[in-house]
Amino acid sequence: xxxxxxxxxxxxxxxxxxxxxxxxxxxxxxxxxxxxxxxxxxxxxxxxxxxxxxxxxxxxxxxxxxxxxxxxxxxxxxxxxxxxxxxxxxxxxxxxxxxxxxxxxxxxxxxxxxxxxxxxxxxxxxxxxxxxxxxxxxxxxxxxxxxxxxxxxxxxxxxxxxxxxxxxxxxxxxxxxxxxxxxxxxxxxxxxxxxxxxxxxxxxxxxxxxxxxxxxxxxxxxxxxxxxxxxxxxxxxxxxxxxxxxxxxxxxxxxxxxxxxxxxxxxxxxxxxxxxxxxxxxxxxxxxxxxxxxxxxxxxxxxxxxxxxxxxxxxxxxxxxxxxxxxxxxxxxxxxxxxxx
Amino acid sequence: xxxxxxxxxxxxxxxxxxxxxxxxxxxxxxxxxxxxxxxxxxxxxxxxxxxxxxxxxxxxxxxxxxxxxxxxxxxxxxxxxxxxxxxxxxxxxxxxxxxxxxxxxxxxxxxxxxxxxxxxxxxxxxxxxxxxxxxxxxxxxxxxxxxxxxxxxxxxxxxxxxxxxxxxxxxxxxxxxxxxxxxxxxxxxxxxxxxxxxxxxxxxxxxxxxxxxxxxxxxxxxxxxxxxxxxxxxxxxxxxxxxxxxxxxxxxxxxxxxxxxxxxxxxxxxxxxxxxxxxxxxxxxxxxxxxxxxxxxxxxxxxxxxxxxxxxxxxxxxxxxxxxxxxxxxxxxxxxxxxxx
Numbered sequence: 113x114x115x116x117x118x119x120x121x122x123x124x125x126x127x128x129x130x131x132x133x134x135x136x137x138x139x140x141x142x143x144x145x146x147x148x149x150x151x152x153x154x155x156x157x158x159x160x161x162x163x164x165x166x167x168x169x170x171x172x173x174x175x176x177x178x179x180x181x182x183x184x185x186x187x188x189x190x191x192x193x194x195x196x197x198x199x200x201x202x203x204x205x206x207x208x209x210x211x212x213x214x215x216x217x218x219x220x221x222x223x224x225x226x227x228x229x230x231x232x233x234x235x236x237x238x239x240x241x242x243x244x245x246x247x248x249x250x251x252x253x254x255x256x257x258x259x260x261x262x263x264x265x266x267x268x269x270x271x272x273x274x275x276x277x278x279x280x281x282x283x284x285x286x287x288x289x290x291x292x293x294x295x296x297x298x299x300x301x302x303x304x305x306x307x308x309x310x311x312x313x314x315x316x317x318x319x320x321x322x323x324x325x326x327x328x329x330x331x332x333x334x335x336x337x338x339x340x341x342x343x344x345x346x347x348x349x350x351x352x353x354x355x356x357x358x359x360x361x362x363x364x365x366x367x368x369x370x371x372x373x374x375x376x377x378x379x380x381x382x383x384x385x386x387x388x389x390x391x392x393x394x395x396x397x398x399x400x401x402x403x404x405x406x407x408x409x410x411x412x413x414x415x416x417x418x419x420x421x422x423x424x425x426x427x428x429x430x431x432x433x434x435x436x437x438x439x440x441x442x443x444x445x446x447x448x449x450x451x452x453x
Numbered sequence: 454x455x456x457x458x459x460x461x462x463x464x465x466x467x468x469x470x471x472x473x474x475x476x477x478x479x480x481x482x483x484x485x486x487x488x489x490x491x492x493x494x495x496x497x498x499x500x501x502x503x504x505x506x507x508x509x510x511x512x513x514x515x516x517x518x519x520x521x522x523x524x525x526x527x528x529x530x531x532x533x534x535x536x537x538x539x540x541x542x543x544x545x546x547x548x549x550x551x552x553x554x555x556x557x558x559x560x561x562x563x564x565x566x567x568x569x570x571x572x573x574x575x576x577x578x579x580x581x582x583x584x585x586x587x588x589x590x591x592x593x594x595x596x597x598x599x600x601x602x603x604x605x606x607x608x609x610x611x612x613x614x615x616x617x618x619x620x621x622x623x624x625x626x627x628x629x630x631x632x633x634x635x636x637x638x639x640x641x642x643x644x645x646x647x648x649x650x651x652x653x654x655x656x657x658x659x660x661x662x663x664x665x666x667x668x669x670x671x672x673x674x675x676x677x678x679x680x681x682x683x684x685x686x687x688x689x690x691x692x693x694x695x696x697x698x699x700x701x702x703x704x705x706x707x708x709x710x711x712x713x714x715x716x717x718x719x720x721x722x723x724x725x726x727x728x729x730x731x732x733x734x735x736x737x738x739x740x741x742x743x744x745x746x747x748x749x750x751x752x753x754x755x756x757x758x759x760x761x762x763x764x765x766x767x768x769x770x771x772x773x774x775x776x777x778x779x780x781x782x783x784x785x786x787x788x789x790x791x792x793x794x
Contacts, residue, residue, distance in 0.1 A: 132508075138496055138599065139604065142605075142682070143535065143604055143605050143606070143682075144500060144532070144535050144605070144665075144666060144667060145499055145500035145531050145532055145534075145535050145537065146496040146498065146499045146500070147496050147497075147498060147535070147599075147602055148496060148498075149496050149497075149599070150491035150495075150496075150497055152493070154491075155479055155488050155489060155491075156488075156489040156490075156491055156497065157486040157487065157490055157596075158486055158487045158541065158543060158576060158577055158592075158754075159485060159487070159543075159577060159578055160485035160544075160545045160578050160579050160582050160590070160592060161545070161579050162545040162546075162547055162579045164581055164582065164584065164588075166581055166584035166585075167529060167547075167576075167581060167582050167583065167584060168581070169789070173473040176752045184595040190485040190486050191485070191486055194484065194486050194488070196486065202499060202500075202501040202592055202686060203501075204501045204503040204590050205503075206503055206505045206588055224726060231558045231726050235499060236499055236500060236501055237501050238501050238502050238509060238590075240503050240505055240509070241505065241508050242505055242508070242585065242588070243505065243506065243507035243508060243584015243586060244507075244583070244584060244586055244588075245584060245585055245586060245750070247503075247505075247547055247583075247585075247588045247590075248589075249501070249545050249579075249590035251499075251543055251592040252486075253497075253499065253503060254486070258479065258488075260488070261488055263480065263484050264483075264485070265484070265782070294690050312532065312666075318502075319473050324485075325485060326485060341483065341484075345600040392509065393712055416571040446558040
């Protein structure tokens, strides 16, 4: 069926019919606005992310169901990085009229499946025609007690720098996809990343993370956001970077700078956070409960920028910093990286 | 300056620098998510609207500043239709890389100027590259006491059907723009609509509106949303439709069906609501306080659909129903309109 036959309101009716009743939803899809009841004494966390065909995804390389999951996942990852419980989402789509309804059904079923996994309610959004490719815009709302929200700006000198999971898999997955590979762990991590929701909430609610961000632009770029806002620097030991077996194999056989993928590849959707050294054991225990591995990769120091030592213990200077839409001029010009302190 | 020179983070820094401190904002732009403090005992209203180049706007016909204003205005209109006080907004942009920074600066200055007029805080969003045209996605959050929010689904048999302002100006303005006209009241109403925020809040807080919606798709299409959800019908007297002098002149000299513009033109962003007949005098007084005219155009009756009499008192059958992205199949097939009850 083509979208013209179903119509805008037919598509919205289908979506509304699949949305489930959830905590805090007084009225979902179907009016001018959703009515949401915030939990007493909690703050609301709000974040938006846009995914654009030809920029963030290629319809030849991703199936609609995982694309639907990823559209929500990248937003939940932002809420996880604040330590927030995700609650509600709004989904807006600019849709090329020729896109089959079957594509949209698969997309929304993926979106709603991930929403179910995290008890998130789809409460609104917009659908309209696109003259270009598919554009997906999601807003996610979460909640947390005000004193427990973790910011980027509160890293402290002496903190450890920690990261969950492994780095570089998503960027490797994208490389492999472009080479024609269609399966494997790295490809899956690129197409269908799982946000670290439980880990973020546990770290926040136990007061374990001093500062936190999710790794979306790339480890170094995201670490620099934390450092800039906190007014501190960091020293990283790149021999400690957590790498999957697949990524490690690729780095051993790969090109010029094997560290570019884990340092600047982006879209890992892991949590990068800082914590007092004496909390390390508790952090390991709490994250093990969530089934999430964690690695100490460095420490926060006075000053600014990042100094790094490579796998041989020598000072390391990165070839690129991370993803920046519209070019990298600002980052390159500010040359925060590397600044050996 | 081109966007490549400023970079994504440079643009976000510019936006963050212009955002003002507002009620309920604990932390605005600059972290993974904004932190918002909901007012105690109130519900949150959430709505999203997308504006797509070549579909909702034509860069040759609209200047960036008014486009920025309109992007927020259409969302505030949705909040107004629930009777909510607007508080926060998130703005996501998919930007063609060749778009000059001056365009974006003008766009955001317009967006922020309208935000200032309504004490709305810009608290987040996303910016990324577009491979097609400019795509604008806005989420607006508002608040109201739970018992005062006005829905679409609660119109009652015997209610009057009322509408604020005048109808058809925006559609006429678009026609005139396409003919080369660049000024005048209708053109202004199309490019720079003013949401009926104060009127919506006053109607809700005084308990005067039983059901309400904003006129975005067109009077008939939006009225049908109210009727369908409320399980009622309506009788409209088209001789009462509130028309501006410019629109009246156009209808007198125009084409085949002069009522198409006010009935189905859309984008009026007026409030369409139903109310008990005995409240009419209070409604007129309250809306006069807001400087807003109001007109009774019909009544809610038992049954379904709309019956209409034209300016001569004869039954009227509309040529089209309103704007529906991806075609009008569903509305045409359900033939809710006209159904003489």
